[in-house]
Amino acid sequence: MTGHETTPITRLANVRPWGGGAVDLDVDGTTIAAVHPHGQAPRHEGVVVDGQGLCALPGLVNAHAHVDKSWWGLPWQSYGGEGGTDGRIQHERARRGELGIPSTGITGAVLHEMVRHGTTAIRTHVDVDLGIGLAGIEAVQEAAAAYGGALDVQIVAFPQDGVLRRPGVDRLLRDAVEAGAVHVGGLDPASIDRDPVGQVDLILGLAADTGVGVDIHLHDPAELGVFQIELVLERVERLGLQGRVVIAHGFAVAQLPPTRRAELLQRMGEQGVGMTSVAPLRLPQLPMHELADAGVRLGLGTDGIRDLWSPYGDGDTLAIARQYARASSLVRDEDLLAAVRLASTDGAWAVGRDVHDLVEGARADVVLVDAEHAMDALVRLPERRMVIAGGRIVATA
Template sequence: MASLTVTGVRPWGGDPADLVLDGDRISDVRPAGSAPVEGERIDGAGLLALPGFVNAHAHVDKSWWGKPWVSYGGVASTEGRIAHERAEREALGIPSVELAETVLREFLRHGTTAARSHVDVDLGLGLRGIEIVRQAAERLGGAVEVEIVAFPQDGVLRRPGVLALLDEAAAAGASRIGGLDPAGIDRDPVGQLDRLFEIAERRGVGLDIHLHDGGELGAFQYELIADRTVRAGLQGKVTVSHGFALGEVPPARQAALLDRIAEAGISLATVAPVRKAPLPWTELSAREVPVGLGTDGIRDLWSPYGDGDILRIAFDFARLHGLRTDEELTAAVELATRRAGSFVGRVRHDLVPGCRADVVLVAAENVPDALLRAPVRALVIAGGRVVARDGKVLV
């Protein structure tokens, strides 16, 4: 028997349907009222139904959310932000299980049921941050499934001992290890990437590399990453996060980079930042390069911005890339949902039988309307259980 049926919803704005959930899976999607309801029933009241949102790039270990306001300080550069965070985080109790749980609860309230979180691994913290994030996720009973990237925020080669910590994290179950501006931070792109790929290949994990370096310097590092991905046989397991350079190089150079990225099976994660060049969105879609959307840090020592709502990030992506038609606006929401499953280890993530029963209901006329208004999430179901209602977390 079905454990839960959500009746009379409109999946992706289509015709009214009943979603039948068995345990943590969707077992059937059928026309509304076409069969008797067995087990528990929730009236969907004609609301728009979307899959749970996927946050493809988060830092849930860094936030001061829930504490008194922390004013922005330090120098506004990558190096400056790193130094400021290292100097101030301990006084704020960052990281902690309580603060990480607060962030995950904000995710859940806004309908995010899966996230890839970069978690700082450095000589001061060791692997403590990873255990903290795992504990925070466990407190919510797995309502938000979290894939962990062991992230060397302070650099790799320039901090002896970090490579050993990344290797240890991979051995201990981190699904990916990270990197950071191989040229701009470590000033040795070949050295950093060779060592990161060696760990990934040996441990059988993926890579997710922050790449802020712009222009030709960033483009050169894209090439290095693509070459090593193919050489190591890691197609489909490597992500470049941020990757601003892709939108900053001339068209011919850009097209060649896109071909190499697609050939290497590299995915991209973006937070759609203001004042940055748009990604070549149409060309990425044509080459079927996976693109995921992320919140990045939320109210942390890098920036006071962020509220945990990935639908607002999809809105920012749409504005940055000049999306206007219904098809384009719907595609932006798809990047935050069904097109993002691979970022959290899911072969398929949608409102179809066999997928994890992650469902978000909103009062919206259609998908573009939901994107532009970002209404309160009327109901959030994660893994087959109701976890939030009318913007309030119930777990």
């Protein structure tokens, strides 16, 4: 796979962070070195890019993706197979070989769509199973490497076909960590493996042994889902995994009565267990303010894009933020701004960043849009005029 053309810059002039006053951003390598009021920066001899007064947002952070398993770029694939989580898994396993999934080329096409929509950092789940081994991890690593380090792609080794019900997957997950996965995942311990204690113990025990994080898909509803979250919380406390565990989807949290939810979120906040959401349209949304009040970090992601689970998806993380805002009935400026921040600054914890903003010392990840401010960008989803990742121009309109 050939590399992507990227252009390093040393100053991004005349941009309006979050829609505020115009500034000039000096870039040193991959980092924002200084922020000056526009026109007041010292004389500069490097590569200067004129931002033309456009609104600047921090690079978008996709906190939950599956970049290894799309059919993007292939002929249209009609939805088939059975519904439900296990039905979709079996359909995907039956057809992925004929579609050449996983592959570096398809993964590269998916990354391209994400990047041109402004995403500069991604936490992606990558299937690891007895059928394909670590081929998905290798494809994602190669596709990401084509950006020369500009694009930040972090891998969750994802045993979607089960852990305990497929003997040998536990060893494969350890191999995935050695191959570069920085998190290990799991899926519906009760519904898929039908042994919630066994799967949770195995996954979190592996994280404790190897030093990686944990990111578990949990679709099970209401009290069944909460039971599994509570199992996770007990193991986090016992194994000292505070701040290293994420519950993806976690539909159960949004389905609980308020008092019960408050108690659960308080425990999650105390143990540093975060959550990610893809803003599902037909289900209640994770309550942004309640999570924040309890200290539970939240990130947004695109989930799968044009895959054998669903034909939908275009790689636009900002569109997911808008979907989340609309489905949550967010209309006030401060809440619309908070939704944009979830897809950027406040979601950057998912890729291990303490600071992700248009400030000195942050990584030089910038998205330019023709918008009045962040709220306008959220509701209109304007074209991304320029995307800068790690101080390099990686996409232009």
